[in-house]
Amino acid sequence: MIIVMKPGCTPQDVEHVAQLVRDRGLKDQVIVGTDRTVVAAIGDERRVDMSAIESAPMVERLVPILAPYKVASREVRPQGSVIPIGRGVEIGGRRLTVIAGPCSVEDEVQIIRIAQSVKLAGAHALRGGAFKPRTNPYEFKGLGEEGLRLLAKARAETGLPIVTEVMSIDQVDLVAEYADVLQIGTRNMHNFNLLVAAGRTRKPVLLKRGWSATLNEFLLAAEYVMNEGNNMVILCERGIRTHETYVRNTLALGIIPAIKRESHLPILVDPSQGTGHAYMVPSMSRAAIAAGADGLLIEVHPDPEHALTDGAQSVTPSVFSQLMADVQSIGAAVGRTT
Numbered sequence: 587m588i589i590v591m592k593p594g595c596t597p598q599d600v601e602h603v604a605q606l607v608r609d610r611g612l613k614d615q616v617i618v619g620t621d622r623t624v625v626a627a628i629g630d631e632r633r634v635d636m637s638a639i640e641s642a643p644m645v646e647r648l649v650p651i652l653a654p655y656k657v658a659s660r661e662v663r664p665q666g667s668v669i670p671i672g673r674g675v676e677i678g679g680r681r682l683t684v685i686a687g688p689c690s691v692e693d694e695v696q697i698i699r700i701a702q703s704v705k706l707a708g709a710h711a712l713r714g715g716a717f718k719p720r721t722n723p724y725e726f727k728g729l730g731e732e733g734l735r736l737l738a739k740a741r742a743e744t745g746l747p748i749v750t751e752v753m754s755i756d757q758v759d760l761v762a763e764y765a766d767v768l769q770i771g772t773r774n775m776h777n778f779n780l781l782v783a784a785g786r787t788r789k790p791v792l793l794k795r796g797w798s799a800t801l802n803e804f805l806l807a808a809e810y811v812m813n814e815g816n817n818m819v820i821l822c823e824r825g826i827r828t829h830e831t832y833v834r835n836t837l838a839l840g841i842i843p844a845i846k847r848e849s850h851l852p853i854l855v856d857p858s859q860g861t862g863h864a865y866m867v868p869s870m871s872r873a874a875i876a877a878g879a880d881g882l883l884i885e886v887h888p889d890p891e892h893a894l895t896d897g898a899q900s901v902t903p904s905v906f907s908q909l910m911a912d913v914q915s916i917g918a919a920v921g922r923t924t
């Protein structure tokens with residue numbers, strides 16, 4: 587941390603700030619320039635609250651040097667993390683991973699049929715919500731444990747690992763019993779107690795970016811999980827809230843190179859929640875792979891018009907199959923395999 591003093595500060599002001607730095611267990615070093623004096627705080631500033639120093643007299647501003655995340659930071663593992671999600675499937679590294687399936691598990695025939703068709707098209711894992719966070723409390727909220735049982739059946743039929751959302755702490759043990767990957771949704775990215783509970787399991791966690799979260803907040807949420815000893819965090823960009831109305835969310839693909847620079851964690855893109863419209867999903871899938879995403883999370887439904895949730899953004903199995911072929915070509919152009 588560099589503390590920049592205001593012009594005209596006295597040696598007493600500077601010493602006062604230097605003392606505040608020492609009070610926090612860090613070393614101080616005062617650098618007197620021709621126009622400005624700065625105080626460098628030396629040591630790990632991430633474990634102490636430096637922000638209050640801003641209120642000391644004659645302090646102009648604080649300039650952090652270290653990113654606040656520690657274990658999620660790229661420097662911890664410059665080569666990038668590869669996260670095994672079960673049954674020989676990994677996320678990260680050269681291979682792309684596509685997780686596909688319905689927004690919600692609706693019934694046995696639906697989930698088995700979709701699992702078989704996405705597997706045939708080359709998907710690596712099956713998604714499907716059993717506990718659904720709904721904006722409107724009167725809409726379908728998922729089949730609950732029955733949905734988890736059906737997902738497990740679909741896994742037994744197809745061999746695909748299953749990814750499903752956990753919405754609250756009291757669901758963690760139950761969902762972890764069935765799922766290969768625990769999904770934490772956009773609405774819960776800031777639910778720190780849930781992040782901690784997921785971090786105490788030994789299941790990979792697919793963490794969606796909060797729809798108004800900054801990159802910093804996103805990585806600090808990952809840090810919450812990892813701080814409990816669970817390093818298996820898979821990030822997922824799913825679009826953010828903007829002023830735009832022709833999309834449900836604005837898919838912020840610029841976060842992919844930024845995450846790659848800042849963190850070793852793999853990042854997937856969800857163009858289904860990320861656009862809200864099925865017709866946009868194939869092109870945004872291609873764009874995500876071209877931009878360096880490690881894979882995709884895609885909603886697929888054989889009868890989108892009758893889907894219980896998110897039909898407007900669900901692609902049919904035949905569109906999905908073409909999408910997989912396109913992803914393979916784009917992937918090859920950027921050095922990735924499927």
Ligand code: PEP
Pocket residue numbers: 689715719770771772773794824856859
């Ligand atoms: C979903 O994947 O169906 C979902 C609810 O995602 P999000 O949390 O990104 O809205």
Ligand code: MN
Pocket residue numbers: 689690859885895896
């Ligand atoms: Mn959905």
